[in-house]
Amino acid sequence: MHKQCQCGEPMGLELRKVIYASKVEILHVPVFSCPSCFSSEVLQHVTKDIKELLQSLGSKPAPRRISFARNNELAEIIRKLVLEEADNPNVDWQSALE
Incomplete structure (x- = not known):
């Protein structure tokens, strides 16, 4: 999954920790x-579920x-793909996700 940033550079998909209410x-x-510009955006496919959780x-x-990942199937799939890549550096999890 690829997305272009407003600054024109390609954005990478990663799993992050979000802090809510400190x-x-x-x-x-x-x-x-x-x-490049350090902007970030929650994956659109999970926005509804993250809002409901909050x-x-x-x-x-x-x-x-x-x-x-325990609340959203897509986040769980991405988490598992990232773990597989950690075990096998020859696997590109983003290509596998697509």
Whole structure:
């Protein structure tokens, strides 16, 4: 999956940790990142689910860590592909995802 940044450079897809309300760590969130201007954008296919998760946490959540991959099938697929690439550097997980 490829995306072009507003600055014109290609953005890479990666899994990131998102901090919500300075208390909740949400792991394995698929995000496009630009290595040139450092902008980032949540993968459009998971935006609805991440919004629902944030709403379910409320405005004053208790501190905790959550794996978004456990709440979203696409995030879980990406997480597994990234782990496979770590075990086998010859595998390009982004090509496998496409």
